[in-house]
Amino acid sequence: MxxxxxxxxxxxxxxxxxxxxSVGTIVFVHHDPRVAYIMxxxxxxxxxLDLITVEEADVETNQ
Known part of the structure:
Protein backbone atom coordinates (compact mmCIF):
# COMPACT_ATOMS: atom_id res chain seq x y z
CA MET A 1 0.00 0.00 0.00
CA SER A 22 1.97 7.23 17.51
CA VAL A 23 -0.04 9.01 14.82
CA GLY A 24 1.75 11.40 12.49
CA THR A 25 1.41 13.03 9.08
CA ILE A 26 3.41 12.12 6.01
CA VAL A 27 5.02 15.37 4.86
CA PHE A 28 7.23 14.03 2.05
CA VAL A 29 7.45 10.85 -0.04
CA HIS A 30 10.86 9.66 -1.30
CA HIS A 31 10.85 7.50 -4.42
CA ASP A 32 14.54 6.88 -5.04
CA PRO A 33 16.02 4.35 -4.61
CA ARG A 34 12.98 2.97 -2.74
CA VAL A 35 9.82 4.39 -1.23
CA ALA A 36 10.26 6.02 2.18
CA TYR A 37 8.28 8.66 4.05
CA ILE A 38 9.17 11.63 6.21
CA MET A 39 6.63 11.88 9.02
CA LEU A 49 7.74 16.64 18.50
CA ASP A 50 9.81 14.80 15.90
CA LEU A 51 10.45 14.35 12.18
CA ILE A 52 11.45 10.82 11.22
CA THR A 53 11.97 8.83 8.04
CA VAL A 54 10.10 5.53 7.87
CA GLU A 55 9.64 2.75 5.37
CA GLU A 56 6.29 1.46 4.21
CA ALA A 57 6.50 -1.59 6.51
CA ASP A 58 6.83 0.72 9.55
CA VAL A 59 3.40 2.36 9.21
CA GLU A 60 -0.28 1.53 8.78
CA THR A 61 -3.46 3.45 8.15
CA ASN A 62 -4.81 5.36 11.13
CA GLN A 63 -8.25 3.83 11.64
Missing amino acids: AFKEYEMVKLKRNIGSMPAG EFLDADGNT
Missing part, protein backbone atom coordinates in the same frame (compact mmCIF):
# COMPACT_ATOMS: atom_id res chain seq x y z
CA ALA A 2 1.44 3.36 -0.99
CA PHE A 3 0.74 6.32 1.26
CA LYS A 4 0.37 9.92 0.10
CA GLU A 5 1.66 13.26 1.37
CA TYR A 6 -0.50 14.74 4.14
CA GLU A 7 -1.98 11.34 5.00
CA MET A 8 -2.16 10.53 8.71
CA VAL A 9 -0.68 7.15 9.55
CA LYS A 10 0.27 5.20 12.67
CA LEU A 11 3.64 3.68 13.60
CA LYS A 12 3.71 -0.10 13.86
CA ARG A 13 6.90 -0.11 15.97
CA ASN A 14 9.00 2.24 18.09
CA ILE A 15 11.14 4.53 15.91
CA GLY A 16 13.40 7.23 17.31
CA SER A 17 11.63 9.01 20.16
CA MET A 18 8.17 7.95 18.95
CA PRO A 19 6.53 4.81 20.37
CA ALA A 20 4.47 2.32 18.39
CA GLY A 21 0.92 3.59 17.92
CA GLU A 40 5.94 14.75 11.38
CA PHE A 41 4.54 14.26 14.86
CA LEU A 42 2.87 17.15 16.71
CA ASP A 43 1.84 17.79 20.30
CA ALA A 44 -1.63 19.06 21.27
CA ASP A 45 -0.48 22.68 20.74
CA GLY A 46 0.75 22.01 17.19
CA ASN A 47 4.45 22.02 18.07
CA THR A 48 6.66 19.51 16.26
